Every structure is written in C-alpha cells, then in structure tokens.
Amino acid sequence: MTAAGGQRLPPPRPLSVLLWRRFREHRLAVASAWVLIGLTLLSGFAPVIATATGIDAGEVDLYNRFAGPSFSHALGTDELGRDLFIRLLYGGRVSLFVGFAAALASALIGTAIGLFAGYYGGRLDAFLMRLTDGVIALPLLPLLIVLAAVDLAKLGLPEALIQSEDVSLYRIMVIISVVGWTTVARLVRGATLSVRERDFVLAAVAQGAGGVRIVATHILPNVVSPIIVATTLSVGNVILFESVLSFLGLGIQPPIPSWGNMLSNAQELIWTAPSLAFYSGMLIFVTVIAFNFLGDGLQDALDPRAVRR
Amino acid sequence: MTRFVFVRLGETAVVLTIMSFLVYALIGLMPGDPIDIMISSDPHLTAADAERLRALYGLDRPIVERYRDWLEAALRGDLGYSRVHARPVLEILLPRLANTGVLMGLSFVLSVVIALPLGIYAAMRPYSRADYAVNLLCFAGISIPVFWLALMLIILFSVMLGWLPAGGMGTIGAESLGDKARFMALPVLTLTLASIGGYTRYMRAAMMETLRQDFIRTARAKGLSRARVVLKHALRNALIPVVTILALSFGTLFSGALITETMFAYPGMGRLIYDAIMGNDFNLALIGLLLATLVTLLANLAADVSYAWLDPRISYRRAGAVP
Numbered sequence: 001m002t003a004a005g006g007q008r009l010p011p012p013r014p015l016s017v018l019l020w021r022r023f024r025e026h027r028l029a030v031a032s033a034w035v036l037i038g039l040t041l042l043s044g045f046a047p048v049i050a051t052a053t054g055i056d057a058g059e060v061d062l063y064n065r066f067a068g069p070s071f072s073h074a075l076g077t078d079e080l081g082r083d084l085f086i087r088l089l090y091g092g093r094v095s096l097f098v099g100f101a102a103a104l105a106s107a108l109i110g111t112a113i114g115l116f117a118g119y120y121g122g123r124l125d126a127f128l129m130r131l132t133d134g135v136i137a138l139p140l141l142p143l144l145i146v147l148a149a150v151d152l153a154k155l156g157l158p159e160a161l162i163q164s165e166d167v168s169l170y171r172i173m174v175i176i177s178v179v180g181w182t183t184v185a186r187l188v189r190g191a192t193l194s195v196r197e198r199d200f201v202l203a204a205v206a207q208g209a210g211g212v213r214i215v216a217t218h219i220l221p222n223v224v225s226p227i228i229v230a231t232t233l234s235v236g237n238v239i240l241f242e243s244v245l246s247f248l249g250l251g252i253q254p255p256i257p258s259w260g261n262m263l264s265n266a267q268e269l270i271w272t273a274p275s276l277a278f279y280s281g282m283l284i285f286v287t288v289i290a291f292n293f294l295g296d297g298l299q300d301a302l303d304p305r306a307v308r309r
Numbered sequence: 310m311t312r313f314v315f316v317r318l319g320e321t322a323v324v325l326t327i328m329s330f331l332v333y334a335l336i337g338l339m340p341g342d343p344i345d346i347m348i349s350s351d352p353h354l355t356a357a358d359a360e361r362l363r364a365l366y367g368l369d370r371p372i373v374e375r376y377r378d379w380l381e382a383a384l385r386g387d388l389g390y391s392r393v394h395a396r397p398v399l400e401i402l403l404p405r406l407a408n409t410g411v412l413m414g415l416s417f418v419l420s421v422v423i424a425l426p427l428g429i430y431a432a433m434r435p436y437s438r439a440d441y442a443v444n445l446l447c448f449a450g451i452s453i454p455v456f457w458l459a460l461m462l463i464i465l466f467s468v469m470l471g472w473l474p475a476g477g478m479g480t481i482g483a484e485s486l487g488d489k490a491r492f493m494a495l496p497v498l499t500l501t502l503a504s505i506g507g508y509t510r511y512m513r514a515a516m517m518e519t520l521r522q523d524f525i526r527t528a529r530a531k532g533l534s535r536a537r538v539v540l541k542h543a544l545r546n547a548l549i550p551v552v553t554i555l556a557l558s559f560g561t562l563f564s565g566a567l568i569t570e571t572m573f574a575y576p577g578m579g580r581l582i583y584d585a586i587m588g589n590d591f592n593l594a595l596i597g598l599l600l601a602t603l604v605t606l607l608a609n610l611a612a613d614v615s616y617a618w619l620d621p622r623i624s625y626r627r628a629g630a631v632p
Binding site: 026028032130137138139140142143145146147149150151153154155173238240243244247248249260263266267270271274277278281282284285288289290296 | 464469571
C-alpha cells in the first residue's frame with residue numbers, strides 16, 4: 001500500500017506467534033507447562049534414573065522399612081523398604097500415560113460423535129445428544145467402580161490378555177474413555193452447528209464435495225480449539241479418576257505403581273508413617289492443577305472472544 | 310411448564326430403565342455368581358447341585374429374560390434381598406441414604422454459604438490480587454484428589470493434633486449431639502473443601518458476565534450505590550445459571566460423598582455401594598446404584614425446572630428440543 005505518507009504496515013505475524021504471545025500472558029499457565037514438561041521428562045526417564053542411581057524400583061528391603069530421607073533414598077522408603085522417589089517416578093509414568101491416552105481416546109470419540117450430530121442433525125443429532133445428556137447425568141464414580149469390577153473372562157476376551165500384567169492399565173483407559181467423551185462431544189457439536197452454516201461450507205457443498213470431505217477439511221479444522229482446551233482439562237480429570245480407582249483397589253493393580261495405588265496402604269499407615277501419604281498425593285494434586293491452569297491458558301489464547309487478563 | 314416437567318419426567322424414567330438394564334448386565338459380568346459363592350461356602354455341593362441351583366435361580370437363562378423378570382418384580386415393589394446382610398435391600402439402603410443426605414446436605418450448605426460470597430467478592434474486583442488469590446483457591450479445590458485431602462485432614466486433625474476422631478459415626482454408648490458432631494466434622498470439612506472451588510468459579514463467572522450487562526450500567530448511572538447494584542440487581546440474574554449448575558453438580562457431590570464415606574468409615578450410601586460391589590452383594594449394589602442414579606437424575610430435572618422457573622425469558626414450549 002502506498003498511501004499518502006508512504007507508511008507501510010508491518011508484515012503480518014504468523015498465527016503461532018500471536019497465539020504464543022497471548023498464551024504467555026497467562027503466567028500460571030506457562031509455569032504449569034514447565035512443571036508438566038519437567039514431570040513428564042522425569043517420569044519418562046525413570047528407568048534411566050533408576051539405572052544411574054543403581055536403585056531397583058521393585059526391590060523389597062524389609063530391614064529398611066519406613067526409612068527417612070537419606071543419601072541412598074532421596075525420599076526414604078515405603079512399607080516394604082522400596083525406594084519412594086524412584087517408585088514415584090514410575091508411578092508418574094503410569095498416571096501420566098493413562099491421563100494422556102484416556103483423554104485422547106475420549107477426545108476422539110467425542111469429536112466423532114459431535115461432528116456426526118452437528119453436521120447431519122435431525123434424528124441422529126437428537127439421539128446422540130440424548131445419549132450424551134444421559135451419560136452426563138449419571139453418577140460417574142459408582143459407575144466407574146462397577147465397570148472396573150467387571151470380570152474380563154466373562155466378556156470372552158483372550159486369556160493371554162487377561163493374564164497379562166498390563167491389563168489393568170488398558171482396562172482403566174477403556175472405562176474412562178467410555179464415560180469421558182461427553183464434554184468434547186457437546187463442544188464439537190455446538191461448534192459444528194455454527195460452522196456448518198458458514199459460506200465456505202456452502203461453497204464446498206455447491207462444488208459437489210461429499211459429507212466426509214466437508215467434515216474433514218472444512219469443519220474439523222474450525223472446531224479444533226475447543227477440542228484442544230477440553231482435552232487438556234480432561235487429562236487432569238482422568239488422572240483424578242485413575243488415582244481414586246487405583247486407591248480403592250480397582251484401577252492400576254500392584255506391582256505396577258501408580259500415584260493412586262501407592263496411597264492404598266497409606267490410610268492404615270497414617271499412625272506409623274504419616275509422611276508416606278504425602279508425596280504421591282501431592283504429585284497428583286500438582287499435576288492436575290497444572291493441567292487445569294494449562295487448559296485455562298489455552299482457552300484464553302485460542303478463544304478470540306475470551307476476556308483478557 | 311407442567312407439560313415440560315412431565316416430558317422430562319418421562320425421559321428420566323427412560324434413562325433410568327436403560328441404566329437399570331446396563332447396570333443389571335454389568336453386575337452379571339462381575340467376577341463370580343451367587344452359585345459360586347454358595348459352592349465356596351459349602352464344599353459338599355457337587356457340580357450337579359450347582360447346575361440344579363443355577364436352573365432353580367434361573368441363572369442359566371439369557372440375560373434379557375432374567376432382566377425382564379427382575380424388572381417385573383421390581384415394578385411390583387419386590388427389590389430383593391441383600392446377600393451379605395440377609396435383609397430386604399431397601400431396609401438397608403434407606404437409613405444409609407439418610408446418613409448420606411446429612412453429610413451431603415451439611416457440606417452443600419456450608420460450601421454454598423462460603424462459595425457464593427467469595428465468588429461475588431472476586432467478581433467485584435476482577436484481576437485484583439484478591440481475585441487471583443480466590444482463583445488460585447478455586448483451581449486448588451477442583452484439582453485436589455478428595456481421598457488425599459481426607460488423608461491429609463486425618464493426619465493433621467487426628468494424628469498430629471488429636472482433636473477429632475479419624476472415622477466412624479459416634480462413640481459406642483455416647484448418644485449426644487456433641488459426640489456426633491465431632492465425628493461428622495472431618496467428613497463434612499473434606500466434602501466442603503472439595504466442593505467450594507467449583508462453586509466459587511461458577512459464581513464468579515456468572516457475576517462477571519452479569520456485571521457487563523447494560524442494565525447494570527443503567528442502574529449505576531441513575532446513582533445507585535455499587536453494593537446495591539451488585540446485591541439487588543446483578544445477583545438475581547447471576548444466580549440463575551448458578552442455581553442450575555449447583556443442581557447439575559449433584560452427581561459430582563455424590564461421587565465426592567462416596568470417597569469421603571469410604572475414607573472415614575461413614576455408614577452412608579456411597580460406602581455401602583462400594584462395599585456391596587467389593588463383597589459380591591449383587592442385588593444391593595444394583596439397587597444402590599439405581600437409587601443413586603435416580604436421585605442424580607431428579608436433581609438434573611430440578612436444575613432444568615429451576616432454570617425455567619427462575620428465568621421468565623426462557624420458554625419450554627418446544628419440550629424436549631435440544632437447545
């Protein structure tokens with residue numbers, strides 16, 4: 001533009017830079033992101049750390065139970081004399097993995113249902129939304145407890161899977177995804193309903209694009225923001241559900257450590273070793289609050305109408 | 310309005326029926342069946358006896374048939390017996406439901422009484438230091454694992470300070486109200502702390518949204534004091550979504566009560582359901598779950614109705630339509 005003064009507008013900044021600048025303003029969200037990266041790295045490298053320090057997470061040492069923090073055991077030992085710090089790292093692997101995996105799976109289910117309901121509308125929409133309302137209305141925790149207590153052998157699953165040590169891991173991811181998709185489904189449906197009427201979608205229809213193509217290339221990219229925000233927030237919720245189920249003995253089964261099942265014995269031990277109850281719960285708390293702040297920050301950054309802080 | 314309530318009641322009945330089938334099927338999928346338990350308690354039973362018993366109790370029939378029979382009996386008011394307690398399930402459930410009601414009611418009232426003023430206070434000073442502090446508390450409240458919060462409170466008040474009992478419902482023999490209160494204190498505190506955060510956030514968000522409206526500017530412009538505008542004009546409008554969300558959060562509150570009861574050995578519904586599931590008390594678990602579902606569904610219905618009742622701008626002419 002060569003206007004009267006010859007002034008030139010600065011070149012437009014890429015979207016990612018704009019988003020990053022807005023995200024950066026939410027300081028708690030930025031701090032949370034760092035905390036989460038740190039926790040993920042620490043638990044991701046748990047085996048490396050274990051090898052480097054020469055501590056075996058599963059090694060029982062009954063002569064050295066409830067030991068206080070020392071040079072060889074940074075946070076002391078638990079009721080079986082196992083190193084608490086290394087077990088917390090391994091527990092973090094499990095809890096974070098379940099959190100990410102189940103949140104992603106819920107997001108996929110929710111997105112599919114939301115897109116279908118929003119784009120095709122009509123009876124399908126009414127049915128899917130009634131289903132969503134129904135699931136939202138349920139008392140979740142008792143339902144999750146029943147789902148967690150289901151005998152997999154009666155479902156006719158292969159014996160090898162049922163006997164495998166990791167089955168409690170998969171089971172918890174499946175049951176949380178089965179009930180966790182509702183928020184994303186609602187958000188995606190709402191966003192789809194408004195995007196569906198926009199001119200570029202009409203143009204695509206006029207050009208003869210099919211439903212799948214329109215949904216995949218024109219609608220989905222425009223409903224990504226609420227999906228990202230809701231998924232981030234749901235990682236925290238999943239970790240809370242996983243921890244309480246594992247704590248009640250219905251989630252991740254020992255010997256696999258998770259932050260929840262590491263607290264299972266804590267209640268009997270509060271008189272002898274109250275500090276044992278502290279660490280893994282604190283880690284759950286910090287992780288969940290970090291995911292909630294991160295989601296809040298992402299919402300502020302991604303939603304142009306969000307109130308600026 | 311009446312029509313709307315009836316349609317929603319009908320929907321509630323449908324959801325409850327579907328749930329009853331799902332839970333019936335799921336409970337059938339839990340490890341072991343009643344006959345297995347009989348076998349393990351009586352080693353003289355032969356395989357043939359077991360088969361005969363299965364046929365006698367109809368356990369060899371397809372699940373849909375068994376469900377139909379159960380439903381017919383349930384509709385006649387025959388909800389069956391608890392295996393562990395050997396008494397009709399309702400006889401066991403109802404007193405427990407009352408206990409849970411006391412726990413949930415006290416915590417709910419306490420957290421609302423604290424959360425609403427806190428939310429309003431924060432909304433009146435957005436982005437101030439006080440607002441940030443309240444916001445931080447809210448995030449802490451929604452992020453804390455309830456069972457861990459309970460553990461920490463037990464360690465603080467029972468183990469370290471020795472002020473309050475760590476669990477149970479009363480000292481044996483002591484029937485005074487003061488004694489009961491001592492036992493209730495920690496469970497109520499736990500559930501209250503776990504609920505305040507969410508409620509405060511709703512109140513703050515709703516109040517901030519309302520304070521942006523034109524009629525608030527008008528009220529201020531005609532010279533009303535800020536306090537009067539907030540408490541008289543804004544609050545009534547801001548409370549509409551809050552009341553609804555409070556009713557909708559009933560399921561979460563119940564989940565919290567289940568954990569709290571389990572942690573404090575409090576004889577309520579939540580703990581009963583948990584014990585029933587863990588102890589293979591199929592019938593008790595089934596009815597307990599359905600009762601919990603029914604109460605939650607009714608709370609949701611109350612939320613919808615309260616929305617229409619509180620906000621005259623909303624019409625439910627097209628009942629059942631998805632907004």
